[in-house]
Amino acid sequence: MMKNINKTWDHKKHEAKLYENWEKSGYFKPEVNIEETTRTNTDNAEEKGLLATDYSLQANKNPFVIAIPPPNVTGQLHIGHALFATLQDIMIRYHRLQGEPSLWIPGTDHAGIATQTVVDKMLKKQGINRFEIGREKFLEHVWKWKEEYGGKINQQLRAVGSSCDWSRERFTLDDGLSRAVNEAFVHLYKKGLIYRGEYIVNWCPKCGTAIADDEVEYTEQKGKLYFFKYDKDFPISIATTRPETKFGDAAVAVNPSDKRYKEFIGKSYNICLDGVQRNIQIIADRSVDSTFGTGAVGVTPAHSAVDWRMGEEHDLPRVKVINERGRMTEEAGEKYSGLKTAEARQKLVEYLHSNNLLEKEVELDNNLSVCYRCATAIEPIPSLQWFVKMKPLAEKAKEAVESNQIEIIPKRFEKVYYHWMDNIRDWCISRQLWWGHRIPVWYPKSKIKNQRSKSGTDDSATDNYQLEAKDIYVGIEPPKDIENWIQDEDVLDTWFSSALWPFSTLGWPDETADYKAFYPNTVMETGYDILFFWVARMIMMGLELTDQVPFKTVYLHGLVRDEKNRKMSKSLGNGIDPLEVIDKYGADALRMALVVGSAPGQDIPVGENKIRGYRNFSNKIWNASRFVVLRVSEGDLREGEIGKFEIQDIEYSEKLLTEADKEILKKHQEVKAKVKKYLDEFKFSLAGETLYEYFWHTFCDIYIEQAKRQLETEEQKNKETEKQKNSGTEGQKDIENFDIEHSLKIENCKIENSKLPQNTKKILIKILSESLVMLHPFVPYVTESVWQELREICPTLSESIMISKWPSVSE
Structure with missing residues (x-):
């Protein structure tokens, strides 16, 4: 009786034991709300738990289903994880108490770049170079690391009180999910929605891979705008923040309404920029801002997505002057070849100044594009990659929200969603990594012109495997005469497998009992910062691959901030370690603090x-x-x-x-x-x-x-x-x-x-x-x-x- 125990709540004494009892008793499974006589034996649920029971019929209630946003397998529990775990657990426990078969599917993401980087660093400390041991051996090290360290975050989610059905835990590189990824790729390829082509991609020189547009972050920095002429005979001055890219210019673009330059439109000039010969055309383009700089813009088709478009419209050559390592190529001339971009910039500015070509320098605030993973400056470069055609998928996804098949909470984020859908670009899904879902494409050895180097960063990478569609094999399973084929070396963007998460975790592409009973999911709860990264893509893939919306409601939470509403960061020393807080005050206290005073889509002071x-x-x-x-x-x-x-x-x-x-x-x-x-x-x-x-x-x-x-x-x-x-x-x-x-x-x-x-x-x-x-x-x-x-x-x-x-x- 309570008279024999402490007069205050001792969370340290009770929490771990209570959670252990809940899990052992099977309370986290949806079967708990079905009469005992009609429950299915779930002893083998660990073996993917494909149950032969229609829960909704037996419980006489519709199931309530959430698939957890899979944290990275490299992750440690942070305050953001604690927030989503609390919100989702509140929903699951509430609907479980309503008598609904309630399923919360846990799992982790293989986190391609993040995991490969962690293991690569670990091996380097041991004196091991991944290129020397090769792909297969390196992947053995990654899997070993994953088995040893990769499950920590799920143990930490338990500490928050997360009542997930751990017997249904999934991993994005599970055999079943890998099969789902291949099935999706092949389906999209056969429908003409996946293609291979050369395009400007966001390249991270440090990670050695292309990244998607929405994986690019922006950091404000002080920069300079340089005003100069290519040489003394060129009639127009241009302005740029990156002079080193001008070795790859093929034209100068002006607004057709700009009277200053009308007489030059349509003409071309041979120029010499510090020894590099180019022919520069003067073209008209309405996207040029006449009020910025000189109103004349150097067009570099190989190093700008905007300029790439202009190049296609005006049939301009693409001269690649920066390679995948972030260094200047031979196209930049002997003086500059091999230099880092910052070094080349300084050297060229000195040349312009000494030759009286530099008119002025103006300081300005500049948004620098950086890699979301390592914060390295992004280099836009042309590369042969795999893409998904997004416009056909986006149209259906937009209509699903407009027709109220999917509700977004808070509603104001519908505008953000529509903006993304209306302005969507094709999605680059190939990554130059070893850890991840290998692209299910094979090339005949007899027709391969050149194989990519181990690092995937050589200048000739865009020449690899340039074969016609009829020459390649795309399939869920490898070709039977595998000895005559070589598989594409790239892996798929991590977000590709994550986009299948609501249904791949339930057994798709097979119509398993779990899939029939629990799909579509009921709610997708996640942060507003990945509305497009993840939510929009899940909707697109769900509609395309299952002919259904993947969930009925999207609930977006905000970011956790400190009590002064500042972003939590190491530099400010204002971060909260949820595990320390739970140890000190208990999980219940943390949960209440995260929820009370919050609102969907708004940042939360804690x-x-x-x-x-x-x-x-x-x-x-x-x-x-x-x-x-x-x-x-x-x-x-x-x-x-x-x-x-x-x-x-x-x-x-x-x-x-x-x-x-x-x-x-x-x-x-x-x-x-x-x-x-x-x-x-x-x-x-x-x-x-x-x-x-x-x-x-x-x-x-x-x-x-x-x-x-x-x-x-x-x-x-x-x-x-x-x-x-x-x-x-x-x-x-x-x-x-x-x-x-x-x-x-x-x-x-x-x-x-x-x-x-x-x-x-x-x-x-x-x-x-x-x-x-x-x-x-x-x-x-x-x-x-x-x-x-x-x-x-x-x-x-x-x-x-x-x-x-x-x-x-x-x-």
Whole structure:
């Protein structure tokens, strides 16, 4: 009983044991809400858990399904993970309590660049070069590392209280998911939605791979705008922030309405830029801003996506002057070949200055494009890559939101989504890495012109495998005469496999029982910063490959900031380590701090003071429950009577209910209705705030204090009876006077004293038990611990609060 344990909630003592019991008991599986006689044996669920049960029919309710945004296998739990884990766990626990078969699918992402970089660094410390040991040996090291270190984040997600069905855990490089990736690639290729072509890509010289447009980040820096002429005979001055790329210029573009340059349009000039000969055409293009710089722009088709377009329209040559290592090529001339771009820039500016070609330099704030993974400056270069045609996919994805097949919360992000869909570019899906899903394309050895070097960064990379479509093999399985073929060396962008996550995790392309029962998913909860990275692509792939939307609702959370609303960073020293906080204050406190005060799509201020405050709330729940359990156990209300108690069992008459009873029961009904409404509408903060205020300030501060006085009647009467039991008639009169006095004392309600305490205990148990159930999605640990104590005096309560029923709301 609670009287024998601590007077404060000891999270360290309870949390790990409670979670272990939940997981062992199978409470995280959707089968938990199906009658025992109709459940399917799930002992082999680890072997992909493809169950032969239609859950929705057996439970007589639609399932509620979430697929976790798979954290990188390299990841350590950070505050962002804790936020999404809390929000998703609230949803899952709430719908589980509604009696719905609820499935939360966990898993991790192989994280191509990140994982390869981690293992590469580890091997370098051991004196091992991946190019020397080769691809196969290197991948053996990666898999070994993954098995040893890759599961840490899932253990850390458990600490937050994540009630995922771990028997269905997936990894993006699982055999099943790899097959799904190949199936998707082949499907898209056969429909003409995947093609191989040369185009300007965002190249990271450090990672040695192309990255997608939405993987490029921008950092503001001080830069310079250089005004100069190619040589003294050229009639027009140009302005650029990157003079070193001008060795690859094929034209100068001006706005056709700019009167300054009309006489030059259509002409061409031979120029010599520090020894490099070029022919420069003067072309007209309406995209040129006449007010920027000189109003004349050097066009470098091989090193700018905008210039690439101009080059195609005007049939301009593409001269590649920067290679995949971020160094100047021979096309930049002997003086510059092999130099880093920054070195070449400085050298060329010195040349321009010494030859009186440099007119001026103007400092300006410049947005530098950098790699999202390593923050290295991106080099736009032409490269032969695999692409997905996005416009046909985007049209269907846009229509799915416009027609309300998918709801985005908050609604304002629909505009962002539509903007992406309307301005979408083809998606470069090939990556020059070894770790990932190898592109399922094979080339005949007899027709290969040149094989890419091990590093994938040689200047001739764009010449590799330039074969016609009829010459290559694209398939889910390798060609039968594999000895005559060589597979494409590249792997697919990590986001390609992630885009299949809602259905590949359920067994697609096979129509497994899980796929039939749980697809489409119900909700996709994730950060607003990856609305296009991931959410939009899942919608496109879901519609194309399954003919269904992959989920019905998209809930976008914001970023976690500090109490001063600053971004958390190492330099500011304001970061929060969720594992340290959980150890110090408990998971329940962290969960409440992350949810209460938040709003979808808005950043969330969180600090230690806020977390500490919700630690006090856990103590409040513990102590209030301790009082109720101790007081109820002192009386004679036992043997399941309380467990069956419903509000209609109380006679609403002045003889049984005090004004305090009536008020708390009325308020309780209001709170139940409000909280259910808020949770159904994804208003998690309002639901949490309502429960916090009600439990602390109404139930504890007001009703429990009144209940103490109502319970005093029985206690004092028992004491008087013991004192006067041998006092004869006088003693009996004293007891009668005691009854009369106290029946008038409690809010002037003339209640028979023998029934009042029992009735008060019933109300206390009802309010507490139902409040615990409503609080459970937010603070699962303390509510489960109290529930187990409550079962000591209410044995008909469910064996765990996780499988209890959500309290009904009276009409």
